[in-house]
Amino acid sequence: MLTTDDLHASVSDPLLDTMNFLNEITTRHPDAISFAPGRPYDGFFDVEQVFTHLRRYLRHLEETGASPGQVRDALFQYGPTAGRIRGLVADSLRKDEGIDVPPEAVVVTVGCQEALLLAVRALHAGPQDVLLVASPCYVGVAGAARVLGVGTAPVHDREGGFDCAALRAAVLAERARGRRPRACYLIPDHANPRGTTMPLTTRHELLDLVAELDLFLLEDSPYRMVSPGPRIPTLKALDRDRRVIHLGSYAKTLFPGARVGYAVADQPVTDRAGCTGLLAAELTKIKSMVTVNTSPLSQAVVAGMLLAADGHTARLNSEASAYYGDTMRTTLRRLEECFPPERRRALGVRWTRPEGGFFLALDVPFAADNAALTRSARQYGVIWTPLSYFHPHGGGTHGIRLSTSYLTEHDITEGTARLARFVEAEAAGGGRPLR
């Protein structure tokens, strides 16, 4: 009989238990309004799109000179490990983001999660190497590191956002412990879970700092193209020293069901023979041992969508961006109404005010743990995500994350009202167990 102690430590990760708990709560309370899932709104999806986009890509292959046999093989056979559609991805990055890299700098991956895993694996060579993680942060980064046995250390946000001084302090502290920080993972735009966006000046400051500290940045930016309004340039677009590995996802801009993401890694790497290639080629080697290649079928549908938009995924998502902007603004407005300024101050409730993305975070005057979540779901019919889930190194005990992407206006209005009643009750001591 196996026990979990016989298995790799990653299966006993408390993170996974908490995520399982969230799934269970959601299943057990199907009528609750859930601010938990970070999924795209599916009202824009249409089954026929898949067929149309697939046909468009196949036609494109024909029109660019592929024989019928080559078209067939592009769909059915194993494809190149780095991906079949790197050129279209590079083209789109140039048009959408001003990220100008050759196709050879792109690796097409099974969603952004694989891109993250490959980058973390490549950069961490020995037990002393450590990955810094902006905290709070997307849970998948800690997960990938744990599967690989790579150590992590937090860089805590200060005053609600990423702080370069905190990064410097973390690097120095890790070095003092004999560890070698290799990279820092962060989401500069509309970050999961707090929705904060890094100002342009901080971006420049950060790029200077990582060059000074000899560090790489893993920039994850899934929400940029599905957010309204102007965009601050990505770290990668500003990256003059090739310090940034840009991690991309089509889950939000196209659709999650394709499971297609990418890494942009244009860093030169020299091997022992003195030959120089790109870091992307090294990530590709690792990918060949993880998933061999990304489904050519999925790539074909994604390619059809990119062709339809002539590479401009921002334009493709104008309607979705407006929708997400509306749900975010509605949520913020309802929160204002539910917690007028005076009441807010009295309760000690405050929240972030993102201008885009899927998430915002609330500070609450009680421990927002699984027990509180259970009470919220059972007694108030509203589900949210404890912010502590996004603090794998501890913290976030009195915070909750609200996802605004998936709900209708009606559900937001009703859901925030329920949330307010729950918060009031908890603040009044309703959550304290009787003694």
Place this chain on the structure above:
Amino acid sequence: MLTTDDLHASVSDPLLDTMNFLNEITTRHPDAISFAPGRPYDGFFDVEQVFTHLRRYLRHLEETGASPGQVRDALFQYGPTAGRIRGLVADSLRKDEGIDVPPEAVVVTVGCQEALLLAVRALHAGPQDVLLVASPCYVGVAGAARVLGVGTAPVHDREGGFDCAALRAAVLAERARGRRPRACYLIPDHANPRGTTMPLTTRHELLDLVAELDLFLLEDSPYRMVSPGPRIPTLKALDRDRRVIHLGSYAKTLFPGARVGYAVADQPVTDRAGCTGLLAAELTKIKSMVTVNTSPLSQAVVAGMLLAADGHTARLNSEASAYYGDTMRTTLRRLEECFPPERRRALGVRWTRPEGGFFLALDVPFAADNAALTRSARQYGVIWTPLSYFHPHGGGTHGIRLSTSYLTEHDITEGTARLARFVEAEAAGGGRPLR
């Protein structure tokens, strides 16, 4: 500037260089006949199948009660990490293989490679844990272990096939070194690279032995359903003690472009709280940190194919199996003609005689290394794979693998004739560098 020494050791794996070398040789000699790629023959593929199978699965969802919104989400949204089509996979395993497990024992993966990675990760908890690998073996198993930093040790074939005494000896030797062997990876049917198949008596003996030694088996069987003739039961079908984790691939039976495989892991696992689940659930946790889930789009096409065949992938592949049987028999017959018995003995050439699968191996009287391969491609117009590639722990220096799956009868006839001329020349000393 990065160097490969700054990166994880897996990127400097000599294995990868050899595979790259093979790709380069193939690109540099496009007119050479190549016995290298282990790809399915693509003459059976038809682009319209993808559309038909996708429609069939969507119709199936409707017919089994899904609302239009649920059908749409099944294709577009994130799906369950363990897969959306586990029930169909379990049904097919029951019909094809007599492997009778509940859907909960199945994890749908991004090809068999991810299934292998997840199983190796789960079973190896600490630095003392070691994976045994039947040798020679598929290169991907050594690759997955290296990415994860898991140590491996070979179990060398004896007299052309897997030998239980060699496994026992390897386990005892590893234990004497203070290491803990956890599992043994092998391909019991038409193994890559030698095409050998394990007899039924050995299967029973092996299952008894691993129960005695407290070891798991990672059974990989990609070629069974695309091989002609009767099949010996899988280890999993004979597995009474739940010692076998069965790794599956649809790359050969359906098509590589879907990148859909699976793991069957029905081993009970007890956690610290005393709750018991299946090993599949633990693999699912790891998968959530590697690829999150397998493309629902790819799963939908695979599901459509399984539905079309009512789960019988063997029946679906009857034409392909006959084709591969023909190409294998043709290759063997041409080798007999090129190397008549007397000449064969004089040269010291011999080969395996598989009854199915994609591969056979030749022993040759010279070092079949990259230099020899270069001469073969350049001067004789024929490409093969050095058998040493499949011996990551050393060995196989005087062997070559021939893949028979991808070539036409004409190419096989011409290719074996070229190969014979090359072998004769090498044996006559033609390959020795001048001094």
